[in-house]
Amino acid sequence: MIFSIFSFSRFFCHEKFLIPCADFFNWNRVKLRYCDGASFTGDSQNQAAQLNFRGQRIWSAAIEDLMSKGMRYANQALLSGCSAGGLAAILHCDEFRGFFPRNTKVKCLSDAGLFLDSIDVSGGRTLRNLFSGVVNLQGVQRNLPSFCLNRLDPTSCFFPQNVISNIKTPLFLLNAAYDSWQVQASLAPPSADPHGYWNECKKNHAQCSPSQIQFLQGFRNQMLNAIKGFSMSKQNGLFINSCFAHCQTERQDTWFADNSPIIKNKGIALAVGDWYFDRSGIKAIDCPYPCDKTCHNLVFR
Secondary structure (H helix, E strand, O other): OEEEEEEEEOOOOOOOOOOOOOOOOOEEEEEEEOOOOOOOOOOEEEOOOOEEEOHHHHHHHHHHHHHHOOHHHOOEEEEEEEOHHHHHHHHOHHHHHHOOOOOOEEEEEEEOOOOOOOOOOOOOOHHHHHHHHHHHHHOHHHHOOHHHHOOOOHHHHOOHHHOHHHOOOOEEEEEEOOOHHHHHHHHOOOOOOOOOOOHHHHHOHHHOOHHHHHHHHHHHHHHHHHOHHHHOOOOOEEEEEOOOOOOOOOOHHHHOOOOOOEEOOEEHHHHHHHHHOOOOOOEEEOOOOOOOOOOOOOOOO
16 A cells, blocks of 8 residues: 655646646655555554554654655645555545645545445445454554544544545545445455355456445445535545546556546546646546446456
């Protein structure tokens, strides 16, 4: 996993999508390697087991070091992350904003970080159980937003659906409606599907049965419900495409290429650029599968 911080980043312009070369092509890009297992929020130790979890301290030290090296003088900054890094970008978004002067343009981008507190194919809650273990083991509670902890338990506050509507800093959510990691590891993991009825469907969406597609449509509906409050804010952006994918900013073919995924003739890179530079409001939500023919769907062997 890679958790990316952009304080001047490098991307590319392209005539097809009419992306101005000034968007991101000459920015500096800094990456923090994801290493703690709790989206840079853990802070605990178990002396008996000789275990130390210091994700929050790693994050703070890295940012402070970058600021001392000149990032404090940036006039534009974009905090971005993919997957677990996407969750980190959400949880640390307002904190990141606080490192900069008020006149610095600061926004956040979460790619594939919208992990949902969903019921799996057996009726259980695989991801909630996983998150609960992470939160309790790593002492995550002390680093979760107080506005959430005032009304919900710590595990619920580790799920972005319970946090995003109260993030003060402008935030862009990029997510596949049928996120391939969540399908495999959260909705239909081996523990919830011991007989392997979902094995072929997880590898290739074209092998899913009608009933399995119906289950996945329910997951998409839950995602759309989770972002309703978030989408009401003019400052926030959305790009929810009906693809079986994960981490679309980390791959050149999905982020920015001749055949990159689009919603209403707008690709991901242009959507993010339009939102970041306030050229237009972006609330792009795709129609349900199988309508989108521009997806780069992941197929596993």
